[in-house]
Amino acid sequence: MDNTVKQFPPFREAPAHGDHDHAHDEHHGHDHAAHGEHHEPGFLTKYVFSTDHKVIGIQYGLMSLLFMLFGFGLMILMRWQIANPSKPVPFLGPLLESMLGQVAAHGVISPELYNSFGAMHGTIMVFLGVVPLAFAAFGNYVVPLMIGAPDMTFPRVNMASFHAFFLGGVVMLVSFFIPGGAAQAGWTSYSPLATTIPTNGQAFWLVGMVLLITSSLLGAVNFIATIIQLRAPGMTWMRLPFFVWAQFVTAFILLLAFPPLEAAGVLQLMDNVAHTSFFLPTGLAVGGRLADISGGGSPLLWQHLFWFLGHPEVYVLILPAMGIVCEVIVNNTRKPVYGYKSLVYSVLFVGFLSFIVWAHHMYMTGMGQKIATFFQATTMIISIPSVIILTCLFISLWGGSIRFNTPMLFALAFLPMFGIGGLTGLPLGLAPADLYLHDTYYIIAHFHYVVAPGTIFGLFAGVYYWYPKITGRFMNEFWGRVHFACSFVFMNIVFMPMFLQGIKGMLRRMSDGAANYSAARVPGAIDALPDSIIHLNHFILWAAVALGVAQIPFIINVFWSINHGEKVTSDNPWHATTLEWQTPTPPPHGNFSVEPQVARGPYEYSVPGAATDYTPQNAPAEKKSPAAH
Amino acid sequence: MEIPYTSTARPDTGLYNAKLGIWLFLASEVMLFGALFSAYVLLRVGAPEGFWPHGWLSVTLGTVNTLILALSAITTLLAWVACKVGNFRQFKLFHGCTLLLALSFLGVKSYEYHDKWIHYEIHLKDGRIADGHLEDQDAQTVTIMGRIIPGDQEQLLYDLRSQKTIPRDEIKLDRSNILKMENYGPRHNTFTAIYFTMTGLHAVHILGGCVVIGFLWGPGSRMWKTDHQRFTNRIEVSGLFWHFVDLVWIFLFPVLYLT
Amino acid sequence: MSESTTINVKSTVRLCGIILFVIACTTAVMITISFSPFGWPLKVALILGVAVINAFLVASYLMHLLTEKKMVFIVGFFTVCFFISLMGLTIWAMQDFPIGTTH
Numbered sequence: 001m002d003n004t005v006k007q008f009p010p011f012r013e014a015p016a017h018g019d020h021d022h023a024h025d026e027h028h029g030h031d032h033a034a035h036g037e038h039h040e041p042g043f044l045t046k047y048v049f050s051t052d053h054k055v056i057g058i059q060y061g062l063m064s065l066l067f068m069l070f071g072f073g074l075m076i077l078m079r080w081q082i083a084n085p086s087k088p089v090p091f092l093g094p095l096l097e098s099m100l101g102q103v104a105a106h107g108v109i110s111p112e113l114y115n116s117f118g119a120m121h122g123t124i125m126v127f128l129g130v131v132p133l134a135f136a137a138f139g140n141y142v143v144p145l146m147i148g149a150p151d152m153t154f155p156r157v158n159m160a161s162f163h164a165f166f167l168g169g170v171v172m173l174v175s176f177f178i179p180g181g182a183a184q185a186g187w188t189s190y191s192p193l194a195t196t197i198p199t200n201g202q203a204f205w206l207v208g209m210v211l212l213i214t215s216s217l218l219g220a221v222n223f224i225a226t227i228i229q230l231r232a233p234g235m236t237w238m239r240l241p242f243f244v245w246a247q248f249v250t251a252f253i254l255l256l257a258f259p260p261l262e263a264a265g266v267l268q269l270m271d272n273v274a275h276t277s278f279f280l281p282t283g284l285a286v287g288g289r290l291a292d293i294s295g296g297g298s299p300l301l302w303q304h305l306f307w308f309l310g311h312p313e314v315y316v317l318i319l320p321a322m323g324i325v326c327e328v329i330v331n332n333t334r335k336p337v338y339g340y341k342s343l344v345y346s347v348l349f350v351g352f353l354s355f356i357v358w359a360h361h362m363y364m365t366g367m368g369q370k371i372a373t374f375f376q377a378t379t380m381i382i383s384i385p386s387v388i389i390l391t392c393l394f395i396s397l398w399g400g401s402i403r404f405n406t407p408m409l410f411a412l413a414f415l416p417m418f419g420i421g422g423l424t425g426l427p428l429g430l431a432p433a434d435l436y437l438h439d440t441y442y443i444i445a446h447f448h449y450v451v452a453p454g455t456i457f458g459l460f461a462g463v464y465y466w467y468p469k470i471t472g473r474f475m476n477e478f479w480g481r482v483h484f485a486c487s488f489v490f491m492n493i494v495f496m497p498m499f500l501q502g503i504k505g506m507l508r509r510m511s512d513g514a515a516n517y518s519a520a521r522v523p524g525a526i527d528a529l530p531d532s533i534i535h536l537n538h539f540i541l542w543a544a545v546a547l548g549v550a551q552i553p554f555i556i557n558v559f560w561s562i563n564h565g566e567k568v569t570s571d572n573p574w575h576a577t578t579l580e581w582q583t584p585t586p587p588p589h590g591n592f593s594v595e596p597q598v599a600r601g602p603y604e605y606s607v608p609g610a611a612t613d614y615t616p617q618n619a620p621a622e623k624k625s626p627a628a629h
Numbered sequence: 630m631e632i633p634y635t636s637t638a639r640p641d642t643g644l645y646n647a648k649l650g651i652w653l654f655l656a657s658e659v660m661l662f663g664a665l666f667s668a669y670v671l672l673r674v675g676a677p678e679g680f681w682p683h684g685w686l687s688v689t690l691g692t693v694n695t696l697i698l699a700l701s702a703i704t705t706l707l708a709w710v711a712c713k714v715g716n717f718r719q720f721k722l723f724h725g726c727t728l729l730l731a732l733s734f735l736g737v738k739s740y741e742y743h744d745k746w747i748h749y750e751i752h753l754k755d756g757r758i759a760d761g762h763l764e765d766q767d768a769q770t771v772t773i774m775g776r777i778i779p780g781d782q783e784q785l786l787y788d789l790r791s792q793k794t795i796p797r798d799e800i801k802l803d804r805s806n807i808l809k810m811e812n813y814g815p816r817h818n819t820f821t822a823i824y825f826t827m828t829g830l831h832a833v834h835i836l837g838g839c840v841v842i843g844f845l846w847g848p849g850s851r852m853w854k855t856d857h858q859r860f861t862n863r864i865e866v867s868g869l870f871w872h873f874v875d876l877v878w879i880f881l882f883p884v885l886y887l888t
Numbered sequence: 889m890s891e892s893t894t895i896n897v898k899s900t901v902r903l904c905g906i907i908l909f910v911i912a913c914t915t916a917v918m919i920t921i922s923f924s925p926f927g928w929p930l931k932v933a934l935i936l937g938v939a940v941i942n943a944f945l946v947a948s949y950l951m952h953l954l955t956e957k958k959m960v961f962i963v964g965f966f967t968v969c970f971f972i973s974l975m976g977l978t979i980w981a982m983q984d985f986p987i988g989t990t991h
């Protein structure tokens with residue numbers, strides 16, 4: 001907006017701002033000449049303690065990508081152990097031993113270490129990776145721009161939210177280095193295991209979770225208030241881009257579903273530290289002896305409280321990605337989305353229903369028929385709006401002029417991948433099938449399909465799509481396609497075999513890769529896992545390593561393109577209609593120099609009679625006659 | 630572009646930003662305390678018959694606290710009204726009262742906590758159970774003010790309501806007779822656990838509210854001179870939070886003390 | 889909050905006095921019920937009912953929920969219904985165990 005405030009990241013040298021910035025300078029030149037230097041914030045205020053939603057969005061984005069990389073690394077270590085039980089990890093073995101000590105003796109991942117990797121991989125990917133990236137990073141950067149707002153309603157709360165997230169992440173990572181190691185009871189932290197494991201890592205996990213939940217709650221309040229209060233004039237509810245609707249519902253889910261987990265976390269922390277018995281039953285025996293506790297608690301209580309969040313949480317993971325995919329698909333088919341109203345009502349319905357399906361994670365707890373029936377019914381019903389959303393996105397492709405750029409490739413791949421993930425969830429929603437499949441690799445394959453080739457592909461699409469707006473340069477298209485092709489192929493090779501393993505009966509969370517249950521170890525056993533199934537572990541390991549290698553072009557691309565990518569030639573390189581593309585590049589502090597007046601819906605592409613194949617939302621309302629200008 | 634609707638209401642919602650924000654936050658707090666209340670229900674329903682305590686908490690002190698908090702809710706509202714009509718002195722008076730009432734609530738609460746902390750249940754080697762407040766202890770003996778009951782009548786310790794009088798005598802016990810000695814802290818049983826957790830979390834919210842109201846009463850009140858509309862809104866928003874804290878107590882009191 | 893209504897201080901103070909009195913009364917009623925000789929399930933239901941009335945007073949008057957727009961009220965009402973349904977679900981399914989797993 002003016003020459004004294006340097007943008008982040010700096011993308012152009014001072015004078016060459018293009019035409020309409022000169023117009024801004026005329027408006028504001030006087031003011032800024034007067035205010036001049038004392039607006040120049042220091043490094044800390046601009047990059048670390050910023051209250052600008054765009055900076056916070058980028059902070060969230062970079063941190064969450066870093067955490068995702070770390071979580072990915074944990075997974076590779078686990079896959080090594082599964083494929084080669086009790087063999088030292090190559091290259092990294094000595095490093096693990098020096099950093100973690102006894103649990104990684106001789107570079108071999110011990111069962112305790114495997115369990116902590118498993119628990120932390122899940123926790124980090126969900127709470128430090130996907131949620132911050134999908135909801136906080138993209139939401140923070142894009143949502144205020146899309147609705148025509150100058151910032152979030154509560155910028156300082158926004159900053160506090162990021163720092164709580166950062167602190168939570170630090171606590172989680174630090175827990176690896178305390179005596180006893182990190183949390184080992186799974187990302188689900190079931191009691192009594194979570195309380196009886198002799199490590200303080202569980203307490204660290206709980207404290208970290210409280211911080212992360214606080215961060216999400218503050219963020220959720222901000223998002224909802226922003227979307228309700230700061231929509232620009234003319235931006236009615238039914239003119240909102242679908243991405244904003246998705247973020248709105250996601251924020252509501254976070255607002256209402258996270259607190260019960262926070263309460264449960266406090267209760268489990270009391271169990272761990274104050275030796276209460278909220279989740280510990282009477283007569284609990286630990287190590288062959290009666291535990292010195294009051295008893296009277298209920299392990300089921302933890303499960304109910306955890307899954308009351310846990311299920312809505314998975315909708316938090318998927319909805320922002322669906323929003324991004326919708327934006328990218330509409331933009332790259334040059335036609336409006338099919339069924340905008342259906343999409344909106346479906347996403348609202350999904351948000352509401354997600355609160356009453358949680359016990360489908362608990363079919364194995366001995367629930368009675370009445371309640372099992374109730375939850376099966378609601379679980380089946382919730383698949384309907386999800387399918388409606390997917391169908392609308394599919395049908396939107398029909399008759400479009402499809403541009404196959406990198407974001408579009410990822411968005412297109414999202415559709416079948418989420419389709420597979422969603423469809424494989426249906427047997428899991430039905431109790432009789434779930435009794436067999438629960439806690440097997442089938443479940444792992446199902447949820448990874450929805451989140452990994454599902455959500456994460458959506459998020460990659462978002463990165464490639466909005467990168468030009470954030471930096472003023474395109475990411476390299478060739479390497480983007482390489483990244484896409486390799487990721488797509490290897491994601492499927494990693495996760496598809498797991499369905500087979502799960503159906504054959506291979507259970508999850510086994511540090512020896514099911515060697516204990518293999519036909520090799522127990523030759524005569526009826527349901528022992530055949531060698532072919534066990535051998536798939538080697539296959540998956542190499543595919544996972546290849547998947548990791550496939551991310552290297554992406555990482556390099558993200559950083560290299562900041563200064564060397566192809567420059568954009570306009571503020572709206574994708575010729576999009578939504579408001580975030582009608583700002584300078586990158587958007588200055590305050591986003592819009594004048595409040596945008598929204599005159600139409602979000603997806604006015606290929607409008608008959610219009611001069612161009614896209615009509616931005618804030619373009620002035622046209623006269624009805626077809627005469628140009 | 631400045632952020633709109635920070636002090637003035639947006640026409641179609643009728644709310645200014647902070648008011649919407651606080652109501653959303655309160656919705657999440659409802660879920661938080663709701664989860665704790667449902668935990669309470671589950672634990673109580675799952676407890677064996679006759680072993681859920683009745684009458685362990687002083688109804689008198691609870692009532693006093695209820696009235697203190699209700700009065701503080703009213704002074705909070707009056708403080709906001711004073712701001713609205715421009716009477717800064719009255720605002721200071723009423724919010725000062727709010728603060729004092731809040732601190733006295735915390736004072737009564739700490740007395741109650743202390744009472745539980747020094748109340749011991751002592752299992753003796755001969756099977757009897759001594760139960761009472763700790764008077765004195767040294768290397769050899771433990772003195773409590775309470776009673777001793779036979780080991781098979783443990784339920785007497787739980788249903789205090791049904792007992793007309795509970796004897797309280799000074800009892801000296803020899804440490805060599807003591808099998809196990811535990812105070813009525815969180816680990817004693819699930820009732821004390823949920824009691825301390827729920828009232829503790831509530832007290833943390835009261836403390837937080839005190840900090841905010843204290844700030845607005847003290848250094849924050851400077852904003853009255855520069856932007857009194859925005860200051861009044863801050864009083865309203867913090868008042869809403871305070872009323873919510875009172876609401877939680879309105880449910881905590883009957884659930885923990887009266888049922 | 890830009891209200892067109894001006895605040896009548898005297899009537900607000902009177903309202904506050906009334907509410908304080910009513911809260912004191914409801915508290916007394918709850919305590920009386922608590923010490924009465926009925927069975928616990930009935931007592932719990934009655935006490936909680938009175939508490940709800942108490943809460944409604946605080947929310948509507950002290951938090952001036954009644955002066956908010958219709959949407960807020962609808963959301964609040966809907967939330968209460970949701971909560972009651974969840975509790976109802978729990979109670980309906982409470983004694984329902986798989987056949988042969990209890991004694």
